[in-house]
Amino acid sequence: MAEKLTFYLTTGILALGFIAPIIWTVIASVQPSPGTNQTDGFGLGNFLTLIHYGNGLGSYLRNSVIVTLVAVLATLVVSATGGYAFARFRFRGKNQLFVLVLSVMMVPYAALLIPLIVWMKTLHLQNSLIGIGLVITLFQLPFGVFMMRNAFAAIPRDLEEAALID
Numbered sequence: 001m002a003e004k005l006t007f008y009l010t011t012g013i014l015a016l017g018f019i020a021p022i023i024w025t026v027i028a029s030v031q032p033s034p035g036t037n038q039t040d041g042f043g044l045g046n047f048l049t050l051i052h053y054g055n056g057l058g059s060y061l062r063n064s065v066i067v068t069l070v071a072v073l074a075t076l077v078v079s080a081t082g083g084y085a086f087a088r089f090r091f092r093g094k095n096q097l098f099v100l101v102l103s104v105m106m107v108p109y110a111a112l113l114i115p116l117i118v119w120m121k122t123l124h125l126q127n128s129l130i131g132i133g134l135v136i137t138l139f140q141l142p143f144g145v146f147m148m149r150n151a152f153a154a155i156p157r158d159l160e161e162a163a164l165i166d
Contacts, residue, residue, distance in 0.1 A: 029047075030044065063129055066129045066130075066133070067129050067132050067133045067136070068133075069133070070129070070130055070132075070133025070134065070136075070137070071133040071134075071136040071137050071140070074133065074134065074137040075136075075137045075140045075141060075144050076144075078137070078141060078144070078145075079140075079141060079144030079145050079147070079148045080148050082101075082141075082144075082145040082148065082149075083144070083145050083146075083147070083148025083149040083150075083151065083152050084148065084152050086098050086145065086149040086152075087148075087149045087150075087152035087153040088152060088157075088160075098149070101141075101142050101145050101146070102142060102146060104141075104142045105142045105143060105146075109139065116135060116138070120134075120135070
């Protein structure tokens with residue numbers, strides 16, 4: 001009985017801890033604050049202002065979807081093929097190349113920005129959605145290759161050979 005009470009009490013406290021920021025956000029969104037359209041008590045004046053700014057919401061959403069699709073698809077394809085190559089193939093310098101890929105994660109992003117801007121300008125991808133997606137992909141690739149290599153290395157070779165036979 002005491003164990004159940006302790007469990008329910010702990011679960012309830014954790015649930016309140018997780019839901020408190022959400023409740024606070026909802027209250028803050030309808031609360032009056034200076035500098036907004038909501039100055040005279042609780043209400044939805046802030047949301048009415050947001051509706052007027054939402055005229056371009058469709059293009060913003062489309063841009064986000066394009067950048068996300070480019071980044072996810074490019075990262076998935078390159079990470080999966082690179083991870084599979086590092087996990088399954090034997091080639092000279094494999095370990096050194098993998099360490100080089102991992103060491104890219106240790107380079108600060110600020111050190112990569114100027115060469116990246118020059119490279120994007122050379123490829124005529126500056127100020128384009130595809131360019132943004134490719135930049136995001138470049139920053140995600142080392143970790144993606146690392147994760148995919150470990151995932152493919154965890155699959156037994158016998159299972160892969162059995163799949164080839166079937």
